[in-house]
Amino acid sequence: MGRSPIDPPAPIDHLSILDENGKLDTALQPDITNDMHLKMFRAMLLGRRFDEKMLDLQRQGRIGTFPPIKGQEAAQIGSVALLRDSDWLAPSFRETAAEIMRGRTMESVMLYYNGFNEGTLIPTGQRDLPMSVPVASQIIHAVGLGWAAKYRHTDEVVMVFFGDGATSEGDFHEALNCAAVYQTPVIFVCQNNQWAISIPLAKQTHSKTLAQKALAYGMPGIQVDGNDILAVYAATAEAIARARSGGGPTLIECVTYRIMMHTTSDDPKKYRSEEEVELWRKKEPLIRYRNYLINNNILSEPLLAQLEEEIKEEIRTAVDRAEIQMKNLGAPLDMFDHLYAELPPHLQLQKEQLTKELAIVTGEVQHG
Amino acid sequence: MGRSPIDPPAPIDHLSILDENGKLDTALQPDITNDMHLKMFRAMLLGRRFDEKMLDLQRQGRIGTFPPIKGQEAAQIGSVALLRDSDWLAPSFRETAAEIMRGRTMESVMLYYNGFNEGTLIPTGQRDLPMSVPVASQIIHAVGLGWAAKYRHTDEVVMVFFGDGATSEGDFHEALNCAAVYQTPVIFVCQNNQWAISIPLAKQTHSKTLAQKALAYGMPGIQVDGNDILAVYAATAEAIARARSGGGPTLIECVTYRIMMHTTSDDPKKYRSEEEVELWRKKEPLIRYRNYLINNNILSEPLLAQLEEEIKEEIRTAVDRAEIQMKNLGAPLDMFDHLYAELPPHLQLQKEQLTKELAIVTGEVQHG
Amino acid sequence: MAKMTMVESLNLALRQEMRRDDSVVLLGQDIGRDGGVFRVTDGLFGEFGEERIVDTPLAESAIVGMSIGMAVYGLRPVCEMQFSGFAYQGFHQLENHAARMRWRSQGRLSVPMVMRAPYGGGVRALEHHSESREAYWAHTPGLKVVIPSGPRNARALLISAIRDPDPVIFYEAKALYRAFREEVPEEEECLPIGRANIVRPGNALTMISYGAMLRPTLEAADELQQSDGVEAEVIDLLTISPLDSDLLVASVKKTGRAVIVHEAPQSFGAGAEIAARLMEGAFYFLEAPIERVTGFDIIIPYFSREKSYLPGVQRIVAAARRTLTI
Amino acid sequence: MAKMTMVESLNLALRQEMRRDDSVVLLGQDIGRDGGVFRVTDGLFGEFGEERIVDTPLAESAIVGMSIGMAVYGLRPVCEMQFSGFAYQGFHQLENHAARMRWRSQGRLSVPMVMRAPYGGGVRALEHHSESREAYWAHTPGLKVVIPSGPRNARALLISAIRDPDPVIFYEAKALYRAFREEVPEEEECLPIGRANIVRPGNALTMISYGAMLRPTLEAADELQQSDGVEAEVIDLLTISPLDSDLLVASVKKTGRAVIVHEAPQSFGAGAEIAARLMEGAFYFLEAPIERVTGFDIIIPYFSREKSYLPGVQRIVAAARRTLTI
Ligand SMILES: Cc1ncc(C[n+]2csc(CCOP(=O)(O)OP(=O)(O)O)c2C)c(N)n1
Ligand SMILES: Cc1ncc(C[n+]2csc(CCOP(=O)(O)OP(=O)(O)O)c2C)c(N)n1
Ligand SMILES: [Mg+2]
């Protein structure tokens, strides 16, 4: 009887290990091999340079609309770094760096943003879902994958990415609730980049953090400095370990920032100030990590220069390969493939119909 | 830098004022006039007796399937008691007692459960939505109503009812999130009766309480003993006052119990124990309130007897009226009314077509 | 051979598939201890346990979305929507993902899931429990839509749906669940998805229906025979999408007349597509306008009026006579 | 009179209605400061403020559901789905409530809301951004479905939709947003919902289309005139539901031939209903099978292939010639 607070749910921590000024909390520093450090740094650098290249190509009209990732490299790489090939990844549309680290080719990315269905081809055996455009919809797939992994008594885990805006969708809620009910091995990684196109976080939700939404599901949640790869890595390591050992799901909020436009057809000047962007530029993750690695003699200027060179070359060849590939792609009839395991009669008819038409009037179809 | 808990969100209280043994927390006792007490008690009693009558009628085949409310009278009446006619109510399908206190006639209820569209007629000016069958879907309407009330600079508030199962739906999440973002004057009243058909709360969500889900939205939340009308009243009074004064929405979890079957076509023996039900019968709200009123000389045995007599009579006349009404209802052609403000041409045609057919072959249409 | 209701034969199909293949799992609301609100999963919880008969929270988008994830992983989830009228909460999951996963991944990933859902009127059910909107799914490329008409074909089609490599929407007419019994062989029996079935041969006109409306259609055919001496050919669609156009067109080329019967609203319903296909495929054989006997373009009324909403034998006979007297 | 794009004329309609009636409020994603991803609400935030131009969280069901509540209260909400492909998250709100509130309350409550949504292909958009599934809504009793074909009728129809007492699904072809300019009078102009429009009179055949497909249809008509010397009558549907059957039937009774053009998948699409209505209403006047020139029954491919998916002038001309050479 009476009025008294219910036992408070587990606290929601904020985690920061390497701050924007390079200050380090040595006690919390996760132990990471130099190889892993270089692997992660390379993935971040590649992500950054490829993003820049895509922007050039887009400006030159050699690629369609795409969503830049600049500034979110640590939040992406720090989290996927620990995934195994036998684990699953369900990306949203802005985790290009993470997808590439998981094995997606840059060609595939370019094909996608040039409007080729081949751009979502998932190589056989690759345990990644094709990137998901409908916001938050992929979050539930991760729960199903995790449920199946558990059903098969494996120690596989599933990681799913989504943005701050995605947390407003019903699918976010249904997914986290079900994951907690079934204690599925899912790591929910929210890329809180402060903006959903033109909607700032404050207009997206009235809660102080996104991490605290875990409390609604009786699920562990943590907020990390998403531009601090050490913090992202440490939080993910903890969540993955818990999930693998049957401890169930975790919500990780990575506080980061979308430094660029939402997509190349968006103009952020309409809704946010340069000052804000400047402020976040200072916090960006790549330089922070580079300095850390150099100070710890894991990275050297010459090695950095070499990495930049290699990556530049990799990107160049990828662009060339993609552009050659695309010349030989786009045969209209291909669009009938893969909708069903077997082409049903009415689609066979429609395909034949198009075949005839293409034969007659190639003209109008080409200058499409 | 470092790892530290974020400032904990506001605590979630549990409130209980009059417990199942009649023990009273006098300090927390809300001040309620005797008139209001009797008004509420009468509404609870009517709700109980009408529910019992409906069950009889259903067993006699004089009414179709319906969801009994027995045991949830306090959680319903304690919350609507303070609403004004100018306020809005968005009920689910199990708040018959609350709807009746708001002005819905028992005839309307009987019409509805006998399959007459007239059963969801909302008298002009009545600010109640027709009961909503799709679970959780009505929660969002309350936010829209509240938004409009605020837009018009009124002090009206909106109350919406939903069950424990409803909290798993995406609509619950989207509604509470938006209500908090816009600080709309909405009181979200969850009738946590422990079961969603055969699904117990523990399989519905992994969170210890439903009230704590408010933390995900930066919204005040409170859990009350839903069989303790004083607690329900007090919590609602607080929430309504906050909403009226521009303080925004509140989530109230009323912990109660569905003593009867989910609907008359459900068999709870398949999924829950008699012991559990017995346990909750002891906690039921009507007797608890009656004893409180008698001990406080607000109610007397003779007055109680008189109330029972009045109510019995009211119900009898309502049943008679409903059954007479139904004899004159159900003209097939009526089903074309009210879909659109004006009947479009294709529906006029279809209506004429049916008119002809009815003229020709009345036979088969009747024994439907 | 045992005489079974459709509820029992569906239960048999699920039980047999689950015994045969441990990748078959069921999920939905109240399908476990409760056995489903229509008892289609009755007893399965006892045999297969909560590992494979999964009661879910009250969240349709999650039920469909989890099924997608399970299916991509390699399982064969059969999810139940408690009523088809509550499947829309998962509409985006079906349209955006279930229907597209194979196509998006260029054939590398697939979603061999089944979404079962009771549909249709005639059982005095509550609001939102009696709709028939199969056209929504039929208009969605990437899905298949199956609607059985009785215990035996329901069982055979459900087995085919479970084994189908692509997502199948499986609509079960509530009005048929316990309407009648049929011999259902114990040994496995499949029916091909995409094939309609001539259930009553005839030459005078073609009557096309499916689900619960097949029976009034057959009764109408009998009445036409008895009172008009006319032999109607009755076709049971069984699969709404992909449509078995060839069979339909062949029949109408023979009869020159067609009546289509379904309980869904008429406009933009399945009957429109069937009529269009017949018109395209048998135009020169048509001797009368194709008649559509369907639900009206309104919401199906609460049950006291539903019988007047649903196509009845007399409406079907009247339509048939209209086409015949031309 | 000013020459405007469709984006500008829609903006004008919203601005004028909001000035006229303070119960008109707008809600949606990024419609405020950003002015909407297609700029349809550009500048309105400046004039009306966040009180009436309401940016919403990323939640479609909430956008539709809140609109329902606002409308019941007495406002006239116009909500924007950023793309029609993301409206399905709100499908249940539209089917269960927006379409039924008047009917359920026996006419006492109503939902005078408009759901605007960009639809269709041809602008090299990303996945899920180019679909055309108007048939979903057209098959939903209680909704009206309007699809303008250019700046002037878009403005006039949007005003009518806002003033309509019932929920209206307003599909805007992205391909038309900036495709061309038209004279749009400053003074208010309405067009009745439910009325199609003969945009090109003719006697040889009837061509029926709407939205972005009207233009290739008109081009096809011109080509038929020039190279074949036939006068095609072209009808712009403007409203998909309720269909203006009378006008369509009258035209086909005159021409005896019809070609229907839309970009949505063919099967169970709007063309099927139109064909069925023509067959029912003008059967004895039909001299050739009605042709449907539509999107194929697949998901519209990513943009490198979308042009081959969308009906083009040559496909339309070819279909017209098939019907004419009979
Ligand atoms: C269901 C749905 N609604 C709307 C959109 C249009 N849209 C694409 S991205 C986006 C904002 C997403 O914001 P957030 O989740 O924070 O991810 P971010 O873009 O910041 O990475 C919107 C509204 C969509 N893709 N899906
Ligand atoms: C969207 C939706 N899904 C499923 C159903 C079927 N159904 C009706 S009531 C119910 C359980 C509701 O449980 P709860 O929210 O706790 O309310 P209660 O019945 O306990 O009052 C279900 C699953 C429905 N009506 N709507
Ligand atoms: Mg974001």
Ligand SMILES: [Mg+2]
């Ligand atoms: Mg409950």
